[in-house]
Structure formats: C-alpha cells, structure tokens
Amino acid sequence: MVRAVSHLASLRLLALLLPLAAASHARAQDAPLETAEGDDASGGSSDTRLPEARLDERAASAEPESQSESSAASSTPSATDQAVRQFLDGFHFGSYGRIIAASDLRGASGHQSRIVSFAPRVDEEDTYAELELRREDRVLGVDTRIVATVAYAGPLFHYDGEFAERIAIRNLFAEANNILTPGLSIWGGSRMVRGDDLYLMNFWPLDNLNMVGGGLRYALEDDLELAVQVGMSEPNNPFQRQTDLVPARTGFLPDEIFVLDRPRTVLSGRLTYWPLGRMERDGLKGVLYGEQHWLGAGQRTRTDGTTETLPEDSGFVLGGQVGGYLSDSHTFANLFFRYARGLGAYDPLGVPFRTGTVITTGRAEQIRLALAANWEWNESPDVAIGVQLGAWWQLFHDADPAVWNRGALSEGAISIRPHIWFGQQAGVALDLSYQGMQSLALDELTGNGEGGSLFKLAIMPFISPWGRGTYTRPHIRLLYVVSGRDAGARRLLNPADPRASRDVEHFLGVSVEWWFSSSSYAP
Amino acid sequence: MTKTNTTTSRVASVASVLGAAALSITVGSCAQDDLGTLGRVTLSPHVDDWRDEIIYQLLTDRFANGDAATDYRVAPSALARYQGGDWQGIIDHLDYLEDLGITSIWISPIVLNVDHDAGFDAYHGYWAVDLERLNPHFGDLATLRAFVREAHARGMSVILDIVTNHLGQVFYYDINNNGQPDDSLIGGGVRSPLTRITEYDPDYDPRGIQAFTSLGESGPAPVRFFDMPEIFRVPPNPPLFQDPSVYHRRGRVTSYDVREQVLFGDFPGGLKDLATEDPRVRDEMVRVYTDWILTTDIDGFRIDTLKHVDDGFWLDFAPRIRQNLAAHGKTNFFMFGEAFDGDDELIGSYTQPGMLDSVFYFSHKFWVFSDVFQNEGPTTQISRLYAQRDTNYSSIPQEGGIGARPRDVLVNFMDNHDVPRFLYDRPDAGGPDALRSALAYLLTEDGIPCIYYGTEQDYAGGNDPANREPLWWSGYATDGVTFQWIARLTRIRRGYAALTHGSFDVVWATDHVADESDAGVVAFERRIDTGDYALVVINTQGRHASRTSADGNTMTTSQAAGTTLVDILSGERFTVGAGGSLEVEVGTVVVDDDPATPPRVRILVPESQVVAGL
Secondary structure, X not given: OHHHHHHHHHHHHHHHHHHHHOOOHHHHHHOOOEXXXXXXXXXXXOOOEOHHHHHHHHHHXXXXXXXXXXXXXXXXXXXXXXXXXXXXXXXXXXXXXXXXXXXXXXXXXXXXOOOOOOOOHHHOOOOEEEXXXXXXXXXXXXXXXXEEEEEEEOOOHHHXXXXXXXXXXXXXXXXXXXXXXXXXXXXXEEEEEEOOOEXXXXXXXXXXXXXXXXXXXXXXXXXXXXXXXXXXXXXXXXXXXXEEEEOOOOOOOOEEEEEEEOOXXXXXXXXXXXXXXXXXXXXXXXXXXXXXXXEXXXXXXXXXXXXXXXXXXEEEEEEEEEEEEEOOOOEEEEEEEEEEEEXXXXXXXXXOXXXXXXXXXXOOEXXXXXXXXXXXXXXXXXXXXXXXXXXXXXXXXXOOOOOOOOOEEEEEEEEXXXXXXXXXXXXXXXEEEEEEEXXXXXXXXXXXXXXXXXXXXXXXXXXXXXXXXXXXXXXXXXXXXXXXXXXXXXXXXXXXXXXXXXXXXXXXXXXXXXXXXXOXXXX | OOHXXXXXXHHHHHHHHHHHHHHHHHHHHHOOOOHHHOOOOOOOOOOOOHHHOOEEEOOHHHHOOOOHHXXXXXXXXXXXXXXXXXXXXXXXOHHHHHHHOOOEEEEOOOEEEOXXXXXXXXXXXXXXEEEEEEOOOOOOHHHHHHHHHHHHHOOOEEEEEEOOOEOOOOEEEOOOOOOOOOEEEEOOOOOOOOEEEEOOOOEOXXXXXXXXXXXXXXXXXXXXXXXXHHHOEOOOEOHHHHOHHHEOOOOEOOOOOOHHHHHHOEEOOOEOEEOOOOHHXXXXXXXXXXXXXXXXXXXXXXXXXXXXXXXXXHHHHHHHHHXXXXXXXXXXXXXXXXXXXXXXXXXXXXOOOOOOOEEEOHHHHHHHHHHXXXXXXXXXXXXXXXXXXXXXXXXXXXXXXXXXXXXXXXXXXXXXXXXXXXXXXXXXXXXXXXXXXXXXXHOOOOOEEEEEOOHHHOOOOOOOOOOOOOHHHHOOOOOOHHHHHHHHHHHHHHHOOHXXXXXXXXXXXXXXXXXXXXXXXEEEEEEOOOOOEEEEEEEOOOOOOEEOEEOOEEOEOOOOOOOEEEEOOOOOEEXXXXXXXXXXXXXXEXXXXXXXXXXXXXXXXXXXXXXXXX
C-alpha cells in the first residue's frame, strides 16, 4: 500500500510542481492548473481549474485512506516516499498575476468597457497579482499547510512612477488535513473561500467569501464532501463600525472607543456530490450551497450627537450547481443558481446600500443564474482548438421600499472565446461578448429607464509557453478589442466622460497572465 | 445613423425590453406600478378649476423623510442644513394631506443645486446649478414621478417651485485677478477707507463688477466658475450658463428701492443673476422647464423672484410654456409668481395679459394677515385692499391659461418660508385663536388658499431657517385643534361652491380696534348667480366679543328679509331682518363647545343650502 500512497501523493506533487518545472509541453498539458485572481468588487478570487486539477485534489484527499492502509504495511519508506516527504516538508511559492498596457487608439489609455457588475474581462485594464508563500509539512501523519498570500494591485511603479502600490493580505491561514479522522480537514485564519468560477467574467457566481474564521471539510467515501465555514467581517463603515474619541480617563490624549461595533458573522456550507465517483476522469458534480448571515443590533452617533439605533439584521443564500466534466477532452460545463435575501444579497465586505428607513437589508433580494463551460480538441500535433463560454444573469433589488431606483436592476453578460493553437505554443483567440443592463431608475433627460447594451469583439494572438489548453498559463498576448455601446450605455457614463459621446471604443494592448502552484483556491 | 449602429440599437432595444420584462416579473410583487410607466408620461390636465384648489406649501427637505438612501450629509436639527426629507416621504404621507383637505401640493425646486455654501446647505432648492438634473437629496426621477402619479390618483395636483432669475453661487468675481476667491479688506483706513471686499458676493456696481488693485481699477473683473464637484459647485448646466455673458455680473443688490439693482443685481447670497433679457437664456429656460413638465406631468409652477426679472421675460416665458404644453395635451397649467413686496400695484402687474395666471399675494399677507389678524388692526384694511383688485390685477384670463381671471385666483397665504410663522408674531395666549380665525378667513375668502406646512401643527418658528422646521417633529398628529380646524374648513370650502366660485363683497368692516361693539369684525358675502350664498363673519381681535353693528348701524346683507341663515359651524340660526339687516355676534374663541359663548368665526348659509356632515 505504500505504492498507493506514493502514487497519490505524486499526483499532488505534480499538481503543485509541474507548472514550475514544466519543460515539456506534454507535461504542461497534463498539469493541473489553477487560476488565481481576485480584484472584483467583492475582492474575489478565482478557482477555474481543469478537471485534472480536481482529480488531483481528489487524489490528495484520498490520501488518508491510503495512509491508513499503509500503516499496516512496511514502515520503511521507499525512495519515492522520501521524495514526497521532501516535498511536503518545505516552503513553496505560487502566484497569479496579470498586467496589461493598452491604448484606446485615440491617444489615451485603454479602459474596460463595462456596464454590468461582472463584465467580460477581455479588456480588463487593471494590474493584479498574488504572491503566495506556503509551508507544507507532514507531522505525525497529518498534512499541514500554512499559507500567506499577498495581493498586489496596480498601477505599477513603472507606470505611474509612484513608489507605492496597494497591497492586501488575501490568505493567511493554517490548515491540517486528515486530522483526528481520515478525510477531515480543519483550517483557521483569513482565507478566500470559493468554488468554481466564470473565468471569462472574473466572477464566482455561487460562492465567494472572504473570511476571517475557520472551517471544516470532510470527505465521505469517494463521492461526497461536506465543507462548513464560519467567519466574521467588519468593514470600517458606519453600517458596522463607528469609533469616537473621548476625553482620556487619565492623561491627556483622548481614548478611542467603539460606538458601533457589529461584525457580520457568516456561516456557510457546501455539500458536493460526485454521482460517478470523485476519482473518475469523466464525471458529474452536484453542489448544494448555503450561507446564513447575522448582524447584531447596535447604535451609532449621528453628526448632531443624537443616537440612532440599528436593528439586528440577517440574511441567507441558497444555491446549487450541477456540472459535468470529461477530463481527456478538457471539457466541462457548470450551471449555477443562487438566491440571496436580506444581508446575504450584499457582499460581506461591502456596505449595504439603499436600505430604506428601517436601516435593515430585509427586503434586498438577488436571483442569479450562470453558466461556465469549456471544450477542447487536441488531437493534432499541428492544430488544436478550444472554446470557453461564460454567461450569467441576475436580478437584484435593494432593501429600499422604493422600487424605482438604481437599486433594482436586471443585468447579465455572455462571452464566448474560441481559441486555436498553431503548434504547441502559439495561437489566437477571439472573444465575443454582450452585456445588458436595465435598472428601474429613470434617466432624467429622457424619462426612460436607465439601461443599455454593450458588445465587444476581441482578437488575441498569444504565446503559451507551457503549451496548449484554454486554462494553461502563462499567456503573453497582443490584444485588440472593439466595443460598441448603445445610447443607453452611453448615458450610464458621466456626461463629462469623453466616452459618453462615443459609440465605439478601441483597446489595443499587450497583456500577460499567469498562474501556478497557488493553493488559494483549494477548498 | 450607420447601419451597424442601427443593428446595435435594435438588438439593444430587444435586450432591454427582455431585461425589463424579466425584472418586472421578479420585483413586480413589491413594485409600485408596472413597467408601463417607464418612458415619457402621458400628460393630461388634472385640475378643472384652480379656484377649487387648496394649496399646501411644503419644503421637500422638511416635510417627511421616506428614503434613508437620500440622507447624504444631513445635519439633524441644524435647520440651515439638510434634514433628510424627500419625495418618498411625501408619498408616504399623502394620507396626512388628504386628511387635512389639501388638493394641491407645492414642492421645493427639484433641480440640482450647489449643495453647500458658506456653512449653509441648499435644502431649500433655490441654488440651482444644473437645470437638467434632479437634486439627489430628494430622490430620483422615478420617485418624483411616483409622487406626482400618487397625488393625481388622489385628486391632488402638484406645483413645482422654479427659479429663472438666478443660479446658485457658481462663480466668483476675481477682482484682484489672483485666480482664487478672496474675502479681504482693502484700504489703509487712514488715507483710504477700509473696505471689505468679497469676491463671492460684491456690492452692486452699475458698470459691472470692476477688477482693481491698490493701483486702481482695471476693467471688468474676470468671472471664474468654481470646480468643487464634491458639492456640485461646478460650471452650470445647460452649457449656455457657462458663458459669462449670460449673467449681468453687477454684484449683489444693496437697495431694493433701485429698480435697476433689483433687475440686474445678484440675489443676496451670491446667487448669480441671469440676463433674462437674452433670448438664449429665455430659450433654455423654456426648454428645460417644459421638459420637466413633460417628464413628470406636474400641474403648475410657482415662480421665484418675479420682480428681479424683466417683464419681457415673463411675456415670453409664460406663453411659450403654455403653447408647448398645449401641443402635448396639457392644459390648465397654473403659473403664479412670487414678488416679495407689499406694493399691490407691482404684484398685480405680473398678471397683465401675456404674463402669469396669478401671483403669490404678498400685499394681502401684509395688509390683511399681518395688520389685521396678527396685529388686530382695523378690518377696513381688507376692504381697502380689495378695492384695488380690479385696478391692479388683470380681469382677463391668460390666453391658453387656466381659464380664470387672475384677479380671482390670487394665491392667499398668511406666512411662508421667507417670513416668520404667524404664531411667531403672536406668542401670547391669544395667538392660537388668532391663527385659527386667520385660517377661517384664508379658507373662506376668494382666491386660492395656500397653507404653509406646519401651520396645522401650530409651528411658531421665526425667520429663516427657524420657520423651516421638520414636520416629523410633530409626529404627524392629526388630532390637534388647529389640524382639525383646518380639516373642517377645507371640507366646508369644498362643500360650498359659494366659497370657491362666489363673488367677494365686504359687508362689514370697521376701523374700530378697541372696545367698540364691532371692533375687529369683518363680514363678507360670497355669492354665485345660481343662488349659492355664504356669509362669513369673523372677529379678528380676541379681547372681547363683537357684533356686526355699531353706532346705530347694522350690517346689511344681500339676503331678503325673513331668510333663515344657518351658521354651519355652530348650528345657530339667524333670520335676516328688514332690508337685509343682520346682527351677528362673534366671540373670542374659535373652537369652543360652550353654546353660551359665541364663536369667533361664523359661516352662514341659507337653510336650504346646508350640506350635512361637513
């Protein structure tokens, strides 16, 4: 059984090391890949991985069983086992990043054309990178990880000359796998907790939490896994936190006290079921997901010194996902549904807006559908093709009793991105996308509802040094995007914005995107 | 439009419709209306005869707070700052207004203002900076429309306050040409006078504000627009108003007795005076305010600072607004203006043919409500003022206007947001009864009564901003004496056509203000040719009961001897004597259940015309 352990651990080793060591295209093609990014409005990050990556996860999670069995066998480690231990006992580095320099062909910098919450990302303009340091050990038969991920948002010093960047700690947690009982993992700290994404939109349609807390994950047999997390967040805004300076009890400098201090507590749970078994290369996956949000009552001080009471608040999220994957053809499809109510309709790091006179989020509601899919054909040494698809649509209305405002909207986007590889390391991708938004606010000049549509067409010749695959990175790209917006979309811009008077936008630039060996996204 | 754009637009339109439809399905359960209300509203007249209207003037920021999302930078209880009221609040309290008997709601200016200036906020709405955008403190277009729609559904009309004379403090005069607004002292104080110069709001100069330094003047001072987007203090919109030549640029009015200053000077507070004689300015004013009507279906304008605008503007503006609206099926659009002046002739001049339908009757406020009801002066003031009516006010309905003679639709009021409240000047114990007797006069005389918000709650604030109290301080109580008194009077006014459409004839007024038997009494008849009749008798002083007789003379009415008149307030009956004579006693208390005490106000109608239940 030692051999089994070695085999499974090797898969994980492969998952983590292969992108770094990939010298051969074939190996890179087979490597489990992870996308890691997170600069969306909610500070989200990505988990778009090929089915192989999930297989490797499964392999890793299956280790305890194997280990248990191995304990009854020889205690003398083989050479392969030694290699595993060396890998496990050490420091590791992983990263995600993207950098773009673009022009609008009018002499100005290129800007993303967007009118929806999660726009097709083909012309995203921001620089973002995560640098992950990780310590992994196996001690007393327990695998541990201590992960620190520093996120870094532009603009870069080389662009604006300012020796200052925006930095945030996105992950800072410790995790123990196979502890207490085989299949059980426990973590604590600060962590991005999320599932599958729509890569083309930089969007996690079902679950995307940034938590300070802890969680459990338990794998039952080969086809079921339950993960539960609880965390807190308290953004520094008057909805949750307010401090005040008061005369010092002793001495001279004033003391700072909390006037309002009510962190949001979020409990989330995710049940994943693989009907054909988690280990199968071709399989199905179903997910049930839920969140419960709580916010305690509190009081805050108004500007005139009077006190305002904020009542308790709560909300929930219910959702699900069904998907299937064919590992050999790198094909998958995931369909998501999410319903959120009250506090659950607002991101834990955001400020609930338009909450009405009751100052609660109770009436807020969100309904969301999303689809992510990928298909690849990779049978020829000369040519390969792949197609990515992402689409989502959501209805949202805020907590305000007044319905006819910007807090009530229907929006969505669809993007399809076909790729073709010429040989192993070069190719070209097209990206065609549509965004549509309709709110119930009325435009003051026309009297019509605010909303609009936006189309984009992009062409992206790229170099993929680590080989084929729509999710293989790095990519070094030349990028041209043309966007067309209708009158409604133009009116959504500030009239002083030059783009408000233009139907068409251009975006010509060079971009690079990479990811490798990041553990940010493993559940 | 190119073919590509056309295709894009078609696809976009389809997508928008689908999106909107999907949205309506989901949020429809809590929506106030369906999506069919989106887009331009269908205009229609909502008032048949403006003489039937009872106006309630409110300050949007002070009436009711219905939407916490618009409570940006509010400073509760600091009355010179935003308090949080909004259009949603008005929607939420339409029941309150309905209970009071209001039929028309006058709201604050709606357009975007310079938000903050010299420690004060633009909560009142008179500091416009963008005439095409709404003030977000009050809500958005959908809410404004919803308010107008809800009001119409209840049979109420909506009057919008507008300003054409000036914008907010959107620029400064760079007198010393240093590129920044200065507030400084000039001169040495010994050989040259020490003068305070403010580039925000310099004193009037008929040549236009001059630039100067210690070496002397150097020609017209440059005008520099502010750029403070955080408080909307930016170059104004429409873009025409970013052209200095459309302003008079002569500095602030320092003497209201100088007509030139009144017309061409900046309104105190640095509110920049527009050159309303410029056809470009007129065109823009007509365009933007026509658009607001088309966008919201409001029913009338109350127009600010009439006397600061040249007459030619009104002769152009008012007819063009009427013509524009007629083309869209909106008739009976009511336009009345404010000339803050006791000069009855001046006020009346704005009702001459081609101008406005009516005016805010300031001379009446001073002559009647201040002199007679607050200060208990001779009631002959009432008849003397009324005697000027046909001389000073037009008796010809405006062409394309509301169909009523301006002289018949003057907007009467006892106080408003620019003067102390009635009770502020009557802090004594008799104040509330004086107020109620004045209300009785307001709601029974000819013209259109206008009640300033808070009057029904016995608010007693002094000058601005103390007279702009949040109404929520009252808890919106509807059981107060004054509230119930107004509610009853409005029911009576609506129930008796003579009180709205009848002629107005003073049948008893007196110079007596002391112990005389008729001291403080005023009596007037309202009659219609159809026979509808009402006789109103009020004791304007609260020191002793009075009667409609003195020095051996008795009031003579138009009614035949033997006619039985019923006081619909008390139920008492009176029989007209020979020659129409009638002696009526009125007491000192307006609302009193003691039958032995004569009421201070009587409304007498022929027995056959009594309407039960009012």
